[in-house]
Amino acid sequence: MKNKLLKIISAFLFFAVTPNSYAALYLHTQILGISGPTLENIKNRLTIKQKTEFATITPQSIQGFYKTAPKEIELALQPFGYFHAQITSQLTSENNQWYATYKIKLGQPVQITSLDIKIDGQGANDPIFKNFLATSSLHVGMPLQTEQYEDTKKSFLDLALSNGYLQANIEQNVLKINPLNNTSTIILHFNTGHHYKIGNVNFTTDAFSKDFLDRFLPFQKSNFYTAQKIQELQNNLTNSNFFSQVSIIPQTNTPQNDTIPIEVLLTPRKKVQYDLGLGYGTDTGVRGLAGIGVRHLTKTGQSFNTLIKYSQTQRDLEIHYLIPGKNPVTDRYDLSAAAEVQNQSYGNSQAFKISAGYITSIFQDWQQTLRLSLQQERYNYVDKPKQNSFFLIPSYNLLHIETDNPVKPTRGHRINITIQGSADSTISDMTFLQTQIDLKYLHPLSSVNSIVLRGTVGYTAINNILSLPLSLQYFTGGAQTVRGYNYNKFGPGRHLLIGSAELRQKIISDWYAIGFFDAGNAGSSFFNIGLKRGVGLGMIWLSPVGTISLSYAKALDSPGNPGMIQFSMGPEF
Structure with a gap:
């Protein structure tokens, strides 16, 4: 019974004109019995035919189209191997409405009965061409589709060119079709020609030295040319923050000996960058920042930046001198100095720190930072006398961020691990070891809902927690940690534990309603830390400058x- 049922798919092609001698005439064309690409190809051919033939729609032109359309349908089916389709048709009209119906029975398609594909030349044994043959869409016994045949030829030439075979060609190209017995023969003989290597790379800028720019190259000049290596170079230069425009032009039309010269057109970014900002947060009150950065002080890419941040509770000054490493995309040395003044409800401090750090990438998309810092701090807790501290602190940080959009993410995660400490056997005043792990996970539940999970675990090993200065202590509470409580209300403590779950419901565009539950504390023990809980509702905006909550x-x-209204802004990750 199923075989007698025709799958009906209608394609209505609509045309109307109003000539002087006729009322408006309409022609509807209906194709029955087929679907998918074959139907689409028929529709396209008939649409083109109607547009070219129907300058004026008349009963005579409709009948002429109706009689010639079967030939167009036959031609539209042949690229899919159908040469024996049976087409029955019917033309009716009623009140200037004309209906042309074509019922198609495809019949047996032409099959590939003989296939001869081979690759000669210098690249005959190259794995990329062996894989090309192994994954070819052409196989003996499958229905002949001329589009696949043409795609195979184009794919070979594209693959060869993108891998340095500039003179690749098709030596023999034969397609024989015998519609009488539904057979076909394909002969495709490819030749890769000579395999070219990467030649001289010329950078068109004098803002940086040639030796420095060569460190961006993801290849050796003796490597064979591939489009992938050129794309990697494009990414390295674009992501380096040194250039506003990058254009790479392989000279494939003018190779030199056995090599392809590479022309790299570079436009450096403006040398000096200024930063100004003004904001407000319930944790900090009114706050502002001002900064200046010099992107390239030297031809080897060394840079300098300084940043001043001011709020009612904290003032910071940071100065960084950055030196690119062996791979300037991922590696750099950071020589820095910082001063910090805190005026908090739980105490005050004035800290000064100088440090040297090395930042590099490990694994895949993980960034590690090794740093050695000298820190001097004068501080006091509420109702306690002022104290002085001096530390030599080695630290290690491991950071991984993965997101679909760095500014307005809809999914992603962050893992941030820090280990630091000091020993009184050196020049430090005391011994301590501190570890902290911060996790964040954003996942869409549907097109309009998402969940955000956040967690922090920290531990400080020290004899007397109150002998540790304020800048190294664990505190929690506030709009960024446990909402519903004042900023850093809980602490200090040698143990830190924070957890949060937040549901987001899209309202419109980048605006979301949120509901959340937070819990956390800083205490003397994980087992009886006494989590402080907060629950609430709110709204966030994924703005161009970060998430505003x-x-x-x-x-x-x-x-x-009473409940508390809290406001914060900053990057999602």
Whole structure:
């Protein structure tokens, strides 16, 4: 019974004109019995035919189209191997509405019965061409589709050119079709020609030295040319923050001996960058920043930047001198100095630090930072006398961020691990070891809903936690940690534990309503840390400068206290 049922797919082609001697005439064309690419090809051919033939629609032109359309349908089916299709048709009209119906029975397609594909030349044993043959869409016994045949020829030439075979060609190209017995023969003999290597790379800028620019090359000049290597070079230069425009032109039309010269057109970014910002957060109050950066002080890419941040509770000054490493895309040395002044409800401090760090990439998309810092700090806790501290602190940081969009992400995660410490056997005043792990996970639940999970675990090994200066202590509470409580309300403590779950519901565009539950504390033990809980609702905006959040949170472990409106902004990851 199924075989007698025709799958009906209708394609209506609509045309109307109003000549002087006729009322408006309409022609509807209906194709029955087929679907997919074959139907689309028929529709395209008939549409083109109607547009070229119907300058004026008349009963005579409609009948002429109706009689010649079967030939167009036959031609449209042949690229798919159907040479024996049976087409029955019917033309009716009613009240200036004309209906042309074509019912198609495809019949048996022409099959590939003989196939001879081979590759000669210098690249005959190249793995890329062996894989090309192994994954070819042409096989004996499959229906002949001329589009696949043409794609195979084009794919070979594209593959050869993108891998340095500039003179690749098709030596023999034969397609024989015998419609009477539904057979076909394909002969394709390819020749790769000579395999070219990467030649001289010429950078068109004098802002940087040639030796420095050569460090961006992801290849040796003796390597064979591939388009992938050129794309890697493009990415290295574009992602380096040194250039505003990068254009790479392989000279494939004018090779030199056995090599392809590479022309790299570079436009350096403006040498000096200025940063100004003004904002507000319930944790910090009114805040602002000002900075200046010199992107390239020297022809070897060394740079300098300084940043001043000011708020009602904290003032910071940072100065960084950056020296590119062996791979300037991923490696750099950071010589820095920083000063920090805190005026918090739990105490005050003035800290000064100088450090030397090395930043590089490991594994895949992981960044590690090795740093050695000298830190001097004068501080006091509330109702405690001022103290002085001096530390030599080695530290290690491992950071991994993966997201679909760095500014407005819809999914992603972040892993941030830090280990630091000091020993009184050196020039430090005391011994301590501190570890902290920060995790964040953003995942869409549907096209309009998502969930954000956040967690932090920290531990400080030290004899007396109050002997550790403020800048190294664990605190929690506030719009970025446990909402519903004041900034850094809980602490100090040698153990830190924070968890958060947030549901987001898209309202419109980049605006979301949120509901959240936070819990955390800084205490003397993980086992009886006494988590402080907060719950609330709010709204966020994924703005061009980061995530802006406005929330109303209720502290569940502070009975009698009213809810709190909190505001924050910053990058999602």
